Amino acid sequence: MARRYDSRTTIFSPEGRLYQIEYAMEAISHAGTVLGVLAKDGVVLAAEKRVTGKLLDLSGAKDGGYGGSGEKMFLLNSNVIGGVAGITSDANSLVNYARTTAQRHLLMYNDDIPVELLAQRLCDLKQGYTQYGGLRPFGVSLLYAGYDPHYKFQLYHSDPSGNYSGWKATCIGANNGTAQSLLKQEYKDDILVKDAIGLVLRIMSKTMDSTTLGSEKLEFAVLTYDEEAKAPKAKIYKPGEIDALLQAEGLAKKEDDEMKS
Amino acid sequence: METSFAITGKGYVIIAADTTAARSIVKMKIDEDKIKTLSPHLLMAYSGEPGDTLQFAEYVERNIRLYQIRNLYPLRPAAAASWIRRTLADSLRSRSPYQVNLLVGGYDEATHSPSLHWIDYLGTSVEVPFGAHGYGSYFALSLLDRYHNPEASLEEGLDTLRRCINEVSKRLVVSPGKYKVKVVDKDGTREVEL
Numbered sequence: 001m002a003r004r005y006d007s008r009t010t011i012f013s014p015e016g017r018l019y020q021i022e023y024a025m026e027a028i029s030h031a032g033t034v035l036g037v038l039a040k041d042g043v044v045l046a047a048e049k050r051v052t053g054k055l056l057d058l059s060g061a062k063d064g065g066y067g068g069s070g071e072k073m074f075l076l077n078s079n080v081i082g083g084v085a086g087i088t089s090d091a092n093s094l095v096n097y098a099r100t101t102a103q104r105h106l107l108m109y110n111d112d113i114p115v116e117l118l119a120q121r122l123c124d125l126k127q128g129y130t131q132y133g134g135l136r137p138f139g140v141s142l143l144y145a146g147y148d149p150h151y152k153f154q155l156y157h158s159d160p161s162g163n164y165s166g167w168k169a170t171c172i173g174a175n176n177g178t179a180q181s182l183l184k185q186e187y188k189d190d191i192l193v194k195d196a197i198g199l200v201l202r203i204m205s206k207t208m209d210s211t212t213l214g215s216e217k218l219e220f221a222v223l224t225y226d227e228e229a230k231a232p233k234a235k236i237y238k239p240g241e242i243d244a245l246l247q248a249e250g251l252a253k254k255e256d257d258e259m260k261s
Numbered sequence: 262m263e264t265s266f267a268i269t270g271k272g273y274v275i276i277a278a279d280t281t282a283a284r285s286i287v288k289m290k291i292d293e294d295k296i297k298t299l300s301p302h303l304l305m306a307y308s309g310e311p312g313d314t315l316q317f318a319e320y321v322e323r324n325i326r327l328y329q330i331r332n333l334y335p336l337r338p339a340a341a342a343s344w345i346r347r348t349l350a351d352s353l354r355s356r357s358p359y360q361v362n363l364l365v366g367g368y369d370e371a372t373h374s375p376s377l378h379w380i381d382y383l384g385t386s387v388e389v390p391f392g393a394h395g396y397g398s399y400f401a402l403s404l405l406d407r408y409h410n411p412e413a414s415l416e417e418g419l420d421t422l423r424r425c426i427n428e429v430s431k432r433l434v435v436s437p438g439k440y441k442v443k444v445v446d447k448d449g450t451r452e453v454e455l
Contacts, residue, residue, distance in 0.1 A: 109336065110343035117332055149371035150334050 010130050010137065021130055024137045024160035027086060033173040033207055034072060034083040036143040037183070037200050038155040042193035042224035043145035045083045046200045047072035048173070048208050052216050058239070067236030073219045077102035079112045079147045079232040081221045085173035086140035086160075094140055098122055112232075115146030119156040119164045127162030137161070141172040145223045147232035153223070175207040182206065193224060201249050213251050215239035262435050264397025265295070265306040266425050267364040267377050268409060269390050270418040273446035274366030274375045275453075277422055278306040279397075279437030296443050298450050299325045300335040303367035304443050305345075308394050309382060310360040317352075317359045321345055338367030342378035342386055350384030358382070362394045368445050375446070393425075400432055401425040415444065423455060 010020050032048040049071050058069055066075055076082045076098040084091035101121045105113035122142065129137045137160040144156040157172060158164035169187045171179035182203045191199070201220075205213050220242050226233040237245065246252040265278040282290040296306045297318050305321065307314045324344075329335045336344065342365045352359045363380040379385075379392035391405040392398075408421045422442065430436045442453050 108344055108347060109340035111337065111340040114332075114334065120332075149337070 010133070010135065018130065018161075021137055021161045024086075024139045025141075027139045028141045028160070028173060029176065031085040031087075031173045032072060033171060033175055033179065033204070034085045034141075034143050035169075035171045035179055035183075035200055035204060035207075036083060036145055036155045036157075036167065037169040037187070037191070037196045038145075038153055038167065039191045039193045039196040041153075042196070042222055043081075043147075043153050043155050044193060044196040044200045045073065045081060045143060045145050045221045045223075046204050047083050047085075047219040048204065049217050049219055051088075058216075067238045067241075068219050068221070069239070071219065073221045073236045075234055075236060076118065076144070077106075077113060077146075078234065079223075080115055080118055081145045081223050081234050081236065083143040083145070083219075083221070084140055085142075086138075090138045091140045091142075094122060094125070094138060094142065097125060112148065114148040114150055115144055115154045115156065116151070116166070118146070119144050119158055123158050123162040123164045125162075126158065126160060130161055143170065143172060145221065147223060147225060153225075171203075171207075179203050179207045193222060197222065197245070198249055201246065201251055205251055213246050215242040215246075218242055218246075220245065262396040262433065262437070263308040264393070264395040264401075264429060264433075264437055265308055265362075265364055266393045266397065266401055266405075266422060267306065267366050267379075267391060268405065268418050268421055269366070269375045269377050269411060270413040270415060271411070272368070272373075272375060273415055273418065273444055274304070274368065274377050275415075275418050275422055275442060275444050276304050276306045276364055276366050277426070277440045277442045278308065279395075280439045280441050281437050282311065284311070291438060294441055296441060297322050298443075299341065299365075300329060300367075301449050302335070302370060302445055303338055303341055303365070304445050304450055305366075306364040306394075307361055309362050313359045314361050317349075317361045321348070324348075337369050337371055338365065338376040338378070339369070339388070341365065341367065342376075342380065342388075346378075346380055346384055346386035349380065349382060353382065353384050364392055364394060366445055368447055370447070373447070396433055397425070397429040397437075400428045404428055415446075419453070419455065426455070 032050040034047040037044045074082045074095045102113045129135045141159045155167045169183040220237040223234050267276045278295040280293050282293040307318045360382045365378040379387050379389045391409050393401045
């Protein structure tokens with residue numbers, strides 16, 4: 001009668017709490033940090049990679065695909081970049097769902113899905129997993145950086161319970177409290193993308209355990225609007241581009257650090 | 262015979278449809294409204310097989326309304342037209358296709374521009390600066406080619422519409438008597454008298 005116990009995974013405790021969801025959120029607060037900042041002319045996302053190491057083969061990520069290393073940054077649709085924190089395999093499943101949803105909207109309406117709608121669709125799915133018996137919730141929080149003609153640039157966050165909210169700047173994963181208080185101090189309403197990039201990288205360098213940033217620990221993405229193409233432009237940085245960016249911002253590794261590692 | 266016109270101008274779309282409801286060779290009614298308001302900034306003129314037109318128009322009207330209730334914003338005109346086109350295309354491939362021709366005109370609040378889509382029962386959808394359905398289109402399109410101006414004011418647009426209507430009255434063997442004219446712009450939809 002294993003089902004008797006399995007199906008009790010998402011019921012209320014006597015104190016009125018849903019432990020499985022709280023545990024899922026706890027799991028996320030130990031995951032790699034993902035940070036998002038909404039600027040006037042775009043959205044900036046950065047994420048800390050956890051699965052690293054000398055022997056990990058990242059040659060595919062170097063120049064293949066649309067950028068990133070496929071751990072935390074995903075292009076959900078041409079107008080939305082997703083940053084995920086939590087269990088990567090759960091995230092892959094959600095990313096696949098998000099992409100399918102976005103394409104279905106495109107097929108039906110010949111129009112990119114509005115960002116908040118995509119967040120809602122994912123939250124509907126996530127909520128379902130907090131209620132049906134025998135299922136465990138997704139151990140994933142997402143940040144959605146997107147653009148649509150209704151509300152222009154937007155940044156949303158969704159958690160395992162299926163709640164979502166819009167933000168000017170926010171952070172999920174390890175040390176999110178520190179990052180959020182830093183963001184509160186430093187965020188300005190009329191910030192531009194070029195300043196937001198610096199802000200995001202500075203805060204990432206403060207919240208991450210390692211002292212220096214490098215492409216092997218960092219993923220980075222920017223969503224802007226291409227005035228010529230009259231369409232949003234999603235750019236997920238490739239490792240080489242991240243290193244170049246860090247160099248330009250003066251946050252790159254020193255040469256002798258490289259020798260030691 | 263059934264005729265409908267639509268013209269875009271500076272920040273507006275005018276849609277006009279005749280008001281006769283006919284069965285065989287008999288006029289049953291001369292004040293039928295064949296333009297539906299689908300959302301605060303979206304109009305749709307429909308013509309074709311009498312039963313099909315109303316059934317389909319109401320189906321569209323309610324689905325567009327449902328989208329607006331479920332989601333945070335109304336469908337933009339181009340998205341609505343795409344959905345309507347797909348619905349018609351699916352219908353065409355079913356056992357009993359709808360025989361309905363449409364003009365979908367709206368004001369896109371996100372981009373602050375008017376948009377007009379010409380859709381027929383075969384599931385064709387084209388974004389056009391002006392369009393017409395029915396026998397009247399054979400007379401009106403050449404006039405619209407000559408007189409349409411995307412920068413025209415509402416009054417100038419209505420003048421162009423009057424030219425079309427007059428020409429159809431003059432040349433078409435069985436021309437419709439009266440037209441209903443509706444306008445959609447940034448303030449929403451409203452009916453105007455010619």
